[in-house]
Amino acid sequence: MKKKHICFVTKYYGSTKNGPGTFADNYIKSVMKSNKYNLTVISGELTESRYGENIYNYTAADNNFIGGIKIRKLINYINKNEKIDVVYFNCYKNAIASTSLNIPYFTNVNDFSNFIGKRKFVWKYLSNRVFKNAKMVFVNSEYTKEHIPQKKSYISDKFKVTGKGINLDNFKFKFNEINNHINILFVGSNYVLKGLEDLIRGVHVLKSRVDFTIHVNIVGDPMTNIDKYQNLIKEFGLDTNILFCGVKSKEEIVEYHNNSHFFVLPSHKEAFGVSILESLASGTPVIATNAGGIPSIIEDGVSGLLIEVGDFNSIANHMVNLINDDKLRYDIAINGLERVKRFDFKEIYNDIMSDINSII
Template sequence: MKIAIFTDTYYPDINGVAKTLKRLTNYFEEKSIAYKIFAPSSYSNEYHSPNIHLLKSRSFFLYPECRLAFPNLFDIKSELQTFSPDIIHVATPFNVGLCGVYFAKKLNIPLVGSYHTNFNHYLHYYDLNFLSKIHWKYMHWFHRSCRKLFVPSTETFRLLKQNGFSNIEVWPRGVDCQLYHPHYDKNSVQKLHSTPEKYLLTYVGRLAPEKDIKTLLAVAKSIPAELKEKLHWLIVGDGPLRKELQAQSESNMTFTGYLVGKHLAKVYSASDLLVFPSPTETFGNVVLESLASGTPVIGANSGGVKDIINSGVTGILCKPGQVREFRDAIVQLLTNDELRDQMGIAGREYALKQGWDQIFEDLNWQYKRVIEEQNGQKYA
């Protein structure tokens, strides 16, 4: 089986889609499954592979972290015909994804898609609610040729079902529990980031409106003074709101920029809590990474996050945007070491059951079913 994936983001980009697809292609390599990635050239050209066809691109002016590709259709067609894939997977609904849809039809190749981002929910944070109907019409049009549409959580499944989508399958996310674990040295993280306070609270993610970072800032300011002086915040990530947030931030906040690999894993492990107010997640990779690290999560009771956190067991779910609920949850857990430790243990136990291999094997089986249905072929 040969698989072509069309995506507007891929490694070394730092986001949930890019990380998931990189993990998927690692699995393909381990299983000797042939694949070809079609993706925009990145701001970093350090990563090269014969399995990746890079497309010319520029930073999108409204969101510099995103790349806008300028595909050469002749080159893509030639590459596809040489590779001769059994199936095309479109992972994003923009320029590169459109190429995948086009060539799947033109070359009669089975097509599947995946829905990673709740763009409709994003509209609220950019004062673009009037575009909601247009958004859903476009999503229906874009995915109408997909024999399967993979979504990362049951909450996203329900959302798309309510909006008239069919052929939906849940394709959840796993976590690397060998990288993310509770046993790193907390003192080394405190020294590196100059955080000598008793408690370490962390946020991990883009610094953008759709993550509801303003609620995070309001929560930090609302912590009672006697507790505030005992804690430090690490804000891990970057994005269009960083300068504004830093200008308004508390003195006990450190902005680290993006962290990856062991450095990020050590921060999770050293943290007492992950505070994640984003209500727009279709999954919430950082939430699962934190639980794998033995760190409870206080998150928004919305989207894919509510599928991961067992409120009262592995963390606490709060009503989106409710500063008081988030503040009270933080105070409750920081003043109850035993409960916080119990939640950390429960979170680690949950994460240990969320392995990638079975998830990818199930996806592989779905690929084979789609190919068989269209072509009448049988794959062992």
């Protein structure tokens, strides 16, 4: 029997700079490993085939409208050469010019910011057609789903919360003892939304309360100028404590998690938080904000610790409490490991493919 042909469209692939990039890598790898489908990837990053998939590129630097037109042209070109049975868009924005194609499609919603920001009316209008014509829309959290503009014409079951997941096999649990130093990890690119300033202020407070050497690793490709943060670091005398590490491979990020005592993500807005899952799988206690989709991962005081947005003093307070209570820190790490098992990508993949298989 001829294999069904899936066309997977993703802006991010080849890097793990964010949740959609991690999802793309896990999804493509899983499809190819199953050996059940022919897979063609349309990627916004200049990458070569990693797992034996066919790959085409468009320029992700283009705005969403131009990029959408390029994607539509590529889909038509690919479909003429080998009939596509289904298209799966990693983000609904990629589908804005492809809703009238005579090919069934599915799409993900990974973020809610465009539905509440300055351009919300534009994206509500554009997303309406994408969602209406999609076979199903996979959403990363209940919080995101609540912010999606849903018209009466939509079938309510069309929006399905699948969550996001990680490949647990890529991580190993390692509980690090605290001796004379503390390693703190932050992973993210949008420093404003991820609350990096709050972390810096929290570390400043922490340094005044403990005698340990403090080292903070900031991992990720900054989307904004970092002068503001470097000036704050200098003002607080934290030059030797905080390091901007830049973009790292997924293997390197695993090592960062394994060598950390705390993972801190004081996000002001967060649709889900894949980096939190990575920390839980690594045995690194998480301190994060009670914002967006984060509470769907972290049970406060059980599998991690939650703070309110902007409360940098609580970042320091929680770390001091955990430094002074090894049993509590270990219990949170163990509970976090149990919690993250619910977000194993294998289960999410099977759930998504069950829906895709139902129409091809």
